[in-house]
Amino acid sequence: MTPEAIGLIKASHAQATATPRQLADGFYEHLFAAEPSLRRLFPHDLTLLEGHFEAALALVVRNLDEMSALRESLRDLGAQHVHWGARPEDYVTAREALIAAIGGLVPSWDATLERHWRGAVTAIIVPMLEGAAVHTAMAAEGLASERVSPCDEGVSGPPGKRSPATRRW
Numbered sequence: 001m002t003p004e005a006i007g008l009i010k011a012s013h014a015q016a017t018a019t020p021r022q023l024a025d026g027f028y029e030h031l032f033a034a035e036p037s038l039r040r041l042f043p044h045d046l047t048l049l050e051g052h053f054e055a056a057l058a059l060v061v062r063n064l065d066e067m068s069a070l071r072e073s074l075r076d077l078g079a080q081h082v083h084w085g086a087r088p089e090d091y092v093t094a095r096e097a098l099i100a101a102i103g104g105l106v107p108s109w110d111a112t113l114e115r116h117w118r119g120a121v122t123a124i125i126v127p128m129l130e131g132a133a134v135h136t137a138m139a140a141e142g143l144a145s146e147r148v149s150p151c152d153e154g155v156s157g158p159p160g161k162r163s164p165a166t167r168r169w
């Protein structure tokens with residue numbers, strides 16, 4: 001991502017988040033309009049989650065010039081999302097919902113900003129999906145080793161019940 005693109009994203013993010021929770025409100029509205037079945041995965045009261053979501057996004061935007069520093073945390077976040085029921089295809093829905101929400105709050109929104117934001121949000125969801133995939137692969141590996149070594153049964157507990165990655169967000 002070029003310094004110019006990062007500058008444009010930071011400026012538009014500041015506009016979109018001038019009023020707390022407005023962006024998250026718009027995000028969840030677009031998300032549930034696009035895929036109503038996702039609503040049941042979330043708590044009834046979204047207030048707390050909206051704060052967490054905006055804080056996570058702000059952290060990413062602050063670190064856009066060094067996204068590799070956030071890769072592990074984003075992978076952990078993706079692993080947690082497996083437990084919350086997020087499917088790979090939902091990430092694309094979420095990306096488009098976030099772009100639509102930002103677009104509705106930024107007066108200077110245009111095709112260039114949209115392209116930069118799509119790139120930035122893709123850079124968030126790719127490591128999240130990688131984390132989800134690794135988490136799922138490890139669960140499969142645990143089950144497979146349980147199947148081939150019945151003598152070890154019970155030593156480490158059922159693999160599917162391991163705690164999700166440590167929360168950092």
Ligand code: HEM
Nearest residue numbers: 038041042043052053056084085086087090091094167169
């Ligand atoms: C742009 C991608 C996404 C980002 C940045 C993101 C970020 C977050 C954050 C920061 C939290 C709060 C974590 C915490 O409290 O520790 C969260 C929770 C959650 N997210 Fe996401 N998320 C994304 C995509 C998705 C998708 C695609 C789904 C699909 C269903 C989803 C479903 C959830 C659910 C169900 C929760 C937990 C609600 C609860 O507290 O019970 N997220 N997300």
